Amino acid sequence: MRPDIWSLYRQMLRSRRFEEAVIDLWEEGKISGEMHMGIGEEAIAAGVVDHLEDGDAMALDHRGTPPLVVRGVDLVLLLKEFLGSRDGLCGGMGGHMHLFSPEHLSASSGIVGSAGPVAAGFALAAQHLRPGNLAVAFFGDGAMNQGMLLESFNLAVAWKLPVLFVCKDNEWAITTRSKHVTGGNLLDRAQGFGMTALEVNGTDVEAVWEAAKQGVERARNNGGPTFLLAHCIRPEGHFLGYPLLRKSLESMKEMVGPILRSLPARKGASLGERIASLGTIASLIGRTVTEKYSKRRDPIYRVRQGLKGEKSRLDEIEKEVAKEIQQAVDIALS
């Protein structure tokens, strides 16, 4: 069986347009908290979630929007939750970092790494109550250093739990380059727990779909967990209003001022070390900015390139999705 690129594309686009609407609402001050975008991860969400059925569960991290949109959670309920409204998905109590949909057995958490244990628990319940169902855990590369996630890998292998562990590797943990604080490589790390591990280009939705298929089938057939390492990008920075992406000059001044003052300060590290630190910060900012403006690894751009020939159909989907999102926003705000 082959992936249906058109429906995958539609799902990716729904997620993208939804989150773009969220950006506007956030700018208007209608959304509080740390608003983490899933922009750049749409191919992973679409390629994985497309395989899920009734009774399957999802444990999400702080970027839970795309999987929930793709899974079919009501967009108005989602938006209203983001807006903190009484009739939002969680009555305004959870917000965008704590999204819960019992019908979809989907739960998110703002605690890095917690998706692993929760997914293991979802899978344990499936093993007892819903054989053939599975649980997916979505988390980032930074979470790969969180003990409870590592423990959950072992637990899933030892108990042969139907889990698909999906690591969305954007190479960042907030302002930290993951490779700078992470030993070895993540594929070996997962394999080290005796788990089958697959690596895929997370901006290629068809590749993700194919890889996820293997893991999902293994889980459904009582074959135990699978680790899926999906490489992606983080064009919007860690969250909206990310300092390293601020356009305004004064905010840049605010950031740079104290740094420059401490450069010549008496006592401290050698000038060499200080320059090195400055270099580190500069390169982080540079990398963040280029990542925002490079289309190259945008999963949606990539699909469009592949479907260039079918412009009219692309436009049609574009229109339909835009309409769907606009309607959701209108209702949510009314």
Next chain:
Amino acid sequence: MRPDIWSLYRQMLRSRRFEEAVIDLWEEGKISGEMHMGIGEEAIAAGVVDHLEDGDAMALDHRGTPPLVVRGVDLVLLLKEFLGSRDGLCGGMGGHMHLFSPEHLSASSGIVGSAGPVAAGFALAAQHLRPGNLAVAFFGDGAMNQGMLLESFNLAVAWKLPVLFVCKDNEWAITTRSKHVTGGNLLDRAQGFGMTALEVNGTDVEAVWEAAKQGVERARNNGGPTFLLAHCIRPEGHFLGYPLLRKSLESMKEMVGPILRSLPARKGASLGERIASLGTIASLIGRTVTEKYSKRRDPIYRVRQGLKGEKSRLDEIEKEVAKEIQQAVDIALS
């Protein structure tokens, strides 16, 4: 440079005789708490600790006695601490699971896995204050499933910390066979964090010494951490008074009674599953008992076999060590 088998043997014997004295005191009711023996691990303690110098640190688990004995901690202070005496190593406050010797930068903890983070901290201090010094972490195979230990592997690699992680693999976690709850193999697991990993027969003191040497040298030369997997045995069971090793009949009855009662109880698992559970328990008991009485993998027996030819010297060391321990006991009890 080659290991001095005679001094290694003497250290192993000191630890063995010391712990045998502890067994007697425990039987007499003079020691409380969960008394965990290091009997069976002497080759690991001797082979690793022999490489340590002033300024090197040790983070120990609940079987901390052998490394401290080998490191040269005053035996009387140790014994008095076990006895809970006011002038014990820690004033009777810590006891045998919480042994602390600042002079030897040695600390133990009863929290499984905590030796990893603490050793990482010791190593960080060495990196800043005592370049060339290192920290050793001793822990068991069961601890390899504890998140904080796994995190500390990554931290040590990422920060290039001078740590030697020593896993004393006796294949047990209390009554649990580790392989039953552990995915993959421990060497791959450690390597998965980008750490050099070595495997050694932990009952062969010379092999341990050679392997430890590599790790210690790497650490001293700013080469980062090393993982050493040392296989050993647990002849005394998890701790003294271990139920699976009780000789007394009534205690066996106590254990077996409820089990047999629940075998035919109405409602529950299929008879097949119940028999399987019984089988599991039986095999655990069997394994525990055979392990106690098989000399084959006793590290001290092994050295003696190798040195058979030099009986008189062996006897001499035997006498000297017996005398040393007896004196320590006499003083501690006086």
Next chain:
Amino acid sequence: MKTMGFADAIDDALAQAMANDSRIVVFGEDVHALRANLFVRFGEQRVRPAPISEAAFVGAAVGAAMAGLRPVVEVMMVDFIGVAVDALLNHAAKLEAFSGGKWRVPMVVRAPCGGGYGDGGQHEQSLWGWLAHIPGLTVVVPSNPADAGGLMLSAIENEGPVVYLEHKLLASNMLDFLGSGGRKTVQYDVPAEGTCGPVPDKWTSVPLGKAATLREGKDITLVSVAVDVHRCVEAAAALQKKGVSAGVLDLRTVSPLDKEALCRAVSRSGRLLVVDEDYRDFGLSGELAAVVLEAGIPLRYGRVCTEETIPYCREFEDQVLPSTKRIVDTALKLMEQ
């Protein structure tokens, strides 16, 4: 009515519940041995030994409970909850609120607690007040076999997360396993009524949040949980001889507190003495003072608690943990006010 040990009562009530509800599963380290009877009767699928990964398997209990199971997850000692408490603090306890009340977490965390057998400061803590600080957690601490079984049933039936703490001085299997190790050469100050007592032939739930008045008193009210409930009863008898009428209240549930029972007793006696094996500061003992004051009841107040890290040495340990003597002395001081 039959008589049963404290630990047997818990497992017996658990077995009854498991026989009637296949959604109830037990997992934790060494449960195949610690709960051998359940392991044999219900098989390895439902009584599952776990790796030493408390953060993962307590977190998994949260997910399992969300997805339809009713897990009874064992932490070998409450002291070890430190490595797994995020699953309670930020997940189990918060999920109902986060989901706007749509999703609940019917799980039980079962953990031995308490000291008095020389196991040292990392293995003898109580921590019930510490855990009760977290909104959304129910914390149960029984003091006798009948309550132990009945409260286990209500813990399992509860739709929210429950921390069920069993005191190791009352659970004879635990005390034998961790303390005496089959030795006849060691003694512990074990309260007989707590370790063995009458239990119903068929278990029925003991309501959460209801204290038990073990003794009425018009001069002073002694309030406690677990082992110290029995120390209080002993102290009350001693005080009687000195002409002091002391009442004893067994909270049974630390959270939610039975505020009525507490206020009723204290408004009558005018004096509250809290006996708490958990740490003194910022815990149960202070909360009880606040509850009575909030009710506008004037009172004289004292507390006998654990004030520092518990020493290994049996002699020091006895001085640090609450004792009948300390209760009596403090009560008499309070009487002078």
Next chain:
Amino acid sequence: MKTMGFADAIDDALAQAMANDSRIVVFGEDVHALRANLFVRFGEQRVRPAPISEAAFVGAAVGAAMAGLRPVVEVMMVDFIGVAVDALLNHAAKLEAFSGGKWRVPMVVRAPCGGGYGDGGQHEQSLWGWLAHIPGLTVVVPSNPADAGGLMLSAIENEGPVVYLEHKLLASNMLDFLGSGGRKTVQYDVPAEGTCGPVPDKWTSVPLGKAATLREGKDITLVSVAVDVHRCVEAAAALQKKGVSAGVLDLRTVSPLDKEALCRAVSRSGRLLVVDEDYRDFGLSGELAAVVLEAGIPLRYGRVCTEETIPYCREFEDQVLPSTKRIVDTALKLMEQ
């Protein structure tokens, strides 16, 4: 005297200490960015970014402190201490006792805390009372720049473990980072005196365990820490207009408590109103009631605290967190008693 922001004051005092003592190291997630000025001045060796492994690096801080360093370890938010609290509960806090007093752990855990900017229940907790329950931990919670810098110095100089909590509504960099994100379209109820104020030209330590009397009052004493100290001052002014003389006590250190200052104030006013952004039950508010009662001081008592999981919705959040209005209302009720 110059004026400085709350967050700048902390980093400035830290920089002064680091310049004078090379044993002081800072590590935690993203410290190269969050403490960019320290990172540039002292270099990556001493200001070291960490993986998201709180259990390992807080545990490593314990070992580092034991072996001669003076680590200031950062946990990005106190809410996340849940994954690392074993290092405090069973190690940092217990080591001095375990070693018979021979070994101490001079470490500082620095963590932003508190809410009021719509970050939800897993990111706005206070937990100072929860941590203070553990014997052996010092817990510091400053309410203004001068105290923030001075208490950071004493935290670093302290020979035992200190949890240093900086409120995110006072630390403008944190509030900008987590809350407004550079937006002009959002407002927060930020107490001006807390976020910016006079500081000494050279930092000197503010003693641990000493409260600050911000206002004398003969009718009622309002006691609090951090942001709510300023709410209390506001409330006291409002109460003044209603003819109620309210004193305000800023504890500054939650543990050890300044019992004298507390008892002195309450014995004078006869009324204690605790305002605590941490959870109400089994925490700071109850402890203060117990301390006053233990001193034999009769009092009327009330508390305004966070009673449940903090909601995401700004409107609900404002109702759940303590507010000037709730303080005034509760104070007036107390006056009627």
